[in-house]
Structures are given as C-alpha cells and as structure tokens.
Amino acid sequence: MYSFCPYCVFRVPTAIRVLGAAMQTPWAVILTKFNDNNNEPFPRLRYEEIFTPAGAGKWNMVDYFRDMSHGKLDLSGSQVFGWYTLDKATADYTGSGLHQAGRQDLLQWAKDKATAEGVNLGDFHNVVVVLNSGRDLFGGLNGVVCGDDGANSALSGLSPSLLGQEMGHGYGLNHSRREGSTVDYTDPFDVMSTDAGRSAPHPVYTDLDLFGQPVYEIGPGLNAANMGSKGWLDMTRVWTDPRTARISTTVQLRPLHSRHLPGYLAARFGEYFIEFRMNTGWDALVPPCVLVHRFEGGSSYLVPDEDGNEVFRAGSAISTPENLSVLGSGFSIRVNAIDTANEVATVSLARAPAQIPRIFPQEGPYQTPWIKWLEAASLGEAVVILDGKAVSISPNSPAYGILENVAMIGNSHPLMSERLQTSIREEAMANIARLSQTEVSMPLFRNPATSLHRKRGGGFENGSS
Ligand SMILES: [Zn+2]
Numbered sequence: 334m335y336s337f338c339p340y341c342v343f344r345v346p347t348a349i350r351v352l353g354a355a356m357q358t359p360w361a362v363i364l365t366k367f368n369d370n371n372n373e374p375f376p377r378l379r380y381e382e383i384f385t386p387a388g389a390g391k392w393n394m395v396d397y398f399r400d401m402s403h404g405k406l407d408l409s410g411s412q413v414f415g416w417y418t419l420d421k422a423t424a425d426y427t428g429s430g431l432h433q434a435g436r437q438d439l440l441q442w443a444k445d446k447a448t449a450e451g452v453n454l455g456d457f458h459n460v461v462v463v464l465n466s467g468r469d470l471f472g473g474l475n476g477v478v479c480g481d482d483g484a485n486s487a488l489s490g491l492s493p494s495l496l497g498q499e500m501g502h503g504y505g506l507n508h509s510r511r512e513g514s515t516v517d518y519t520d521p522f523d524v525m526s527t528d529a530g531r532s533a534p535h536p537v538y539t540d541l542d543l544f545g546q547p548v549y550e551i552g553p554g555l556n557a558a559n560m561g562s563k564g565w566l567d568m569t570r571v572w573t574d575p576r577t578a579r580i581s582t583t584v585q586l587r588p589l590h591s592r593h594l595p596g597y598l599a600a601r602f603g604e605y606f607i608e609f610r611m612n613t614g615w616d617a618l619v620p621p622c623v624l625v626h627r628f629e630g631g632s633s634y635l636v637p638d639e640d641g642n643e644v645f646r647a648g649s650a651i652s653t654p655e656n657l658s659v660l661g662s663g664f665s666i667r668v669n670a671i672d673t674a675n676e677v678a679t680v681s682l683a684r685a686p687a688q689i690p691r692i693f694p695q696e697g698p699y700q701t702p703w704i705k706w707l708e709a710a711s712l713g714e715a716v717v718i719l720d721g722k723a724v725s726i727s728p729n730s731p732a733y734g735i736l737e738n739v740a741m742i743g744n745s746h747p748l749m750s751e752r753l754q755t756s757i758r759e760e761a762m763a764n765i766a767r768l769s770q771t772e773v774s775m776p777l778f779r780n781p782a783t784s785l786h787r788k789r790g791g792g793f794e795n796g797s798s
Contacts, residue, residue, distance in 0.1 A: 358398075358458035359410030360384065360500070365443045365462050366416055367423040372465045373416060374483025380463060383491055385411045391537045392551050392615075394500060397493055400590050400615065401524070401555040403567035403598070406504075411457075416465075417446045428469055428478075436469065440476040459503045463491070472499030485540045485548050494532035494550040497524040506559055509633045511643065520626075520635040521643070522610060522619050523556040533617035552615035554590045557599040557606040558626035558633035567592070572600040574682075581683040583669065586623070588676055590615060602682045603664055605636065609671070609678035621673045622646060623680060625666060647671050660687040731772040738764045 362384045366372075382388030386395055386409045398406040419442050428435030443462040444454055454460060464480030470490045471478055477499040479490040488495070498508075501524060508517035509525040520526040535549035542548050560566045570592070572584045586609040587594040600607040606626045610619045622644035625636040638649040645651075645668045653663025664684040671678045715726040715736050726733050738761040 355405055355407040357407050357410055358504070359412070359456070360394075360408060360503075361447065361452060361454055361457040361460045362411060362413045363417065363443045363447045363452075363460055363462050364413065364415030364465075365446070366418045366465050367421055367426070368418050369422045369424075370465060371418075372482065374465055374481055377413065380413045383493075383496075384413060384461065385409075392493055392535060394493060394496055397497055397551075397615065398500070400592075401497070401560065402563070402565035403560070403570065403592060405565050405567070414447055414450070414452050415463075417443070417450055419443070419446055423466075423468065426468065428471075430471075436471055436478065437475065439469070439478060444476070459500075461496075461500065461503075470495060470499065472502035474503060474505060477503050485542055487542055487548070488546070488550065489548045492532070492535065492548075492550045494524065494527050494552055497552070497555070498527045501525055501555065501559075504563060506555075506563065507632050509556060509559060509635065512627075512634045512636045517632075520556065520633065522553050522616075522622075522624055522635070523559065523633065524553055525555065525559055525633070531616070531618040533615075552617065553619050554610070554615045556624065556626050556633055556635070557589055557608040558628040560589075561599075561601070561606055562628050562631075562633070566599060570596075570598040572597045572602075574600075574602045577684075578686040579684065581685075582681070584680050584682060586678045586680060588613065588616070591676065594676060596677070600680065600682065602666060603684070605666065606633075607666060607680060607682075609680075611673065611676055620644060621671055623649070623668045623671065623678050625651060661685060662687040731768055734768045735765050738762075738768075 362380060364373075364377075364380060378387065382391055383393050384395070385393075389395060395408045395411065398408050421442060426435060426439055428437075428439055440460070440462060444460060447460075448454060459474070460476040462476060462478045464478065466480050466482045467487070467490050468480060469478050470480075477496070479496060479499060481489040481491045490496075506525055509520035509523040510517060511519040518526040521531050531553045532550035533552050534547035535551050538549040540548040555565075557566060572586075574580075584600050584607075585596055586600060586607070587596045587598050588611040589598050589608040591611070591613075592598065598608075604627045606628070608624050608626070609622075610616050610624060611621050612619055623646075624644060625638075626633050627636060628634070635643055636651065637643050638645050639651050640649070642649060645666075647668055647670050650665060650667040652665035652667075657663070662685060665681070667681040667683075669679040669681055712725075713728050715728075715733055717724045717726060717736065726736060741761045742758055
C-alpha cells in the first residue's frame, strides 16, 4: 500500500499537443522488486488488465485515457514487463516528496534493469514502475512509480483514480486548483486533485479494507480546462465563442465524457471552459452539475458561481462584477436547467459591450454620468468618466487646462502624419508640464480656484471655496 505524497509531480510546463487523430502513447509497465522482497502480489494478468487492452472494459488505464482525451490518446500498445529484481535493497531507496533525487534514482534503476533485460524503452511514450509494495506513489514526465502489496489494508496505488493523476503527470498535467488559490489538490471534481476528489468504488475490483472502504477506486474524470490544455478536447464537439462584441445565446451540453451522446460536450466562452458532469461512469460520485474552469500558468482553476458555490446548479450564474462593468459591459454565464433524465444541461452565455447612448437623455429619470454631463455642459465644464463615475471639472481649474491638452493628444491620431502627431504630443506634454509646474509652485495660502467635493450618495459638487 502507499502513503499519499503531496509532492508527487515534477512541475514541468511542457505541453504535448495532439492534433488530428488518435496519438499512440504506449506505456512500458515494469514490474519491479527490491532484492530483499520477493513478493509477487498478483498474477501477471492482473497487471495486464490494469494497463493494457487485456483489461478493456474493466475500467482500466487504456479506457481511462481514451475517455479523458475524447478518444485522442491510444494506450493500446502498452506492455507489461518483469518481474525484474533490482540489485538494490528496500533500504537503498531514499525517495519521497522531499527527496526527488531518490525518486529519480528508482526510475533510472528500473529503466536500466528493463533495458538490460532487452526492453527497448524508446518504443514507449513513458514508463510505469510497479512495485510489489506501496513504498511510493508519484508521477512526472520522467515516469510513474506505484505499487500494491496485495494485503488490502488501504487504498491501493493501483487504483485508476490515483494512476489517472500520476500518469496524467506523465503527460505534463499539473495538479488542479480552485480559483483564488495556488494550493494544489483543491478541485474535487478533477482527477488531478484526486486527494480531495470524488473517486468512486471500482466496479470490477471490489475489495474492501479493514474499515470497509474500497481498496480500488476510479475517477473522477479530467476537467475540460486540463483536457483543453493538452489538445484533448474534440473541438468538433465543443461550442466555441465567436468572439463577437455582443452575444446572447443558449447552449445545450452533454456530460463532458459522454462521447456516445450527440451534441456539445463542453463550451469555450472567453477564458472559460464550461462543462456538464453527471454522476455516471468515471464520475459516479460527482453530483450532476455544471463546472466552470479556466487555465493559467500550467494549472486549471475551478471557478465558483457568484454565491461562492463550486458547482453550478440550475439558476447558478457568474457575471462581470458591477464595479468592473463600464456602462453595462461584461459577460454572464448562467445555468438555466439541468435535466438529469435526458443528460442535458442548458446554459445561457451573454456578453455585451458598453452601452453608450448616441442621444443624451433630455428628461428623467437620469442616470450618472449623463445627468452630470447635461449639468456640466451648461456651465462650460468638462466631464471625465473614471471608474464609471462622472467627475466634472471647472474651466477655472488648472486641471481643465491639463485636460484640454490630454484631449489634444487623444484627437491627434486619425489621418495625420506621424511627424505632426509627434509634434502635437510634444506640445501637449510640454503644456501639461508647464501647467502642473505652475500649479505646484503657487503660494500655499492661495485658495484653489475650484475644487471637487464628493457628496453623499456618490454625486459630485463643484464649487469655489
Ligand atoms: Zn500528483
């Protein structure tokens, strides 16, 4: 059995991109013993069932990566080799999460031994070193180490739930996270967080440990953001954002890993990956829900809804926060319905540009900034909109002169020669510098010609003091 290691990946940002049809990624599975433990916990067929087509349909790793890649990864060429006995004793192993060098040593010992026994590792995408104990469990681009002593005393390192993560590291995937956190293992609905995950009892290997807990577990599936990061989403089955300034549409989603059902399996909207998950198959313990993710810096992030729930149910939504919306601009993602009987989730996606009226309102009810614009215009003032709030600036104010020069720069672009634009910019900048210098060198006792006072309620008052 194994003890869970929180540092089981060597973080490498390399992405293996898959374009087109299925990519052959066979794994060499090396059954490995230290020379002081001759135990062979299972017959060879059991290992072949876990890693090769011999176990097709038995929730094995060939099935898993085919399903998690929308059919783009083909592990059917994987082979089991060994048992091989290292010329090392158990005590020679120094690896752990804190001792990565020892882990790399073990991978190298096993690879060297297999090569010496005639295995051409160059024929394989990567290796899984299977120990006859749960001495360690980790994975990276350089290989995976796992194992099981066959004693059924705890969750097995040969569980597809754990191997899905470790072999996922072998394809360059990192642990998944929750939005707002850089802590790994915090997306319960993704195999790259198996630690916090929603793994289900293995449907075929149903052994229980002393506490009645499953020894073998499967799932959950891989989230759409992680799939997308590797090019594993079938883009012919993904609703894709047309990237127009304004959009308002409804998309029906099938469960992300249910390729046998017709329709969209995910949606890409702005930076978001939107997926529907059902409590079936690898996701048997995932509640029916919509999940929203984004991908940044090599990691996927689970985005909660606007009430902080990590799963989206019917009525859940996320939209541009009010303080970031300029004149109604922004996006929204809303779950209209989740139909578990028919395995369909209906999601509304909307995005709107800022709503700038061409004709300013002449009568109430007025909304800032337009009421301010009307007031200010009648007084010959300037109105600046900052953070969605209108600020009026008196023509007597030094800021007004600065603003005139800012406007001059803003108006200098179209149809002018580069030289003319440059000279306008230089003149405006010189004017701004001169006005600023004049203002700061004024005697301290001088009352400002004008000042802005923020009134209760968010409006502005403009006057001399
Ligand atoms: Zn890991």
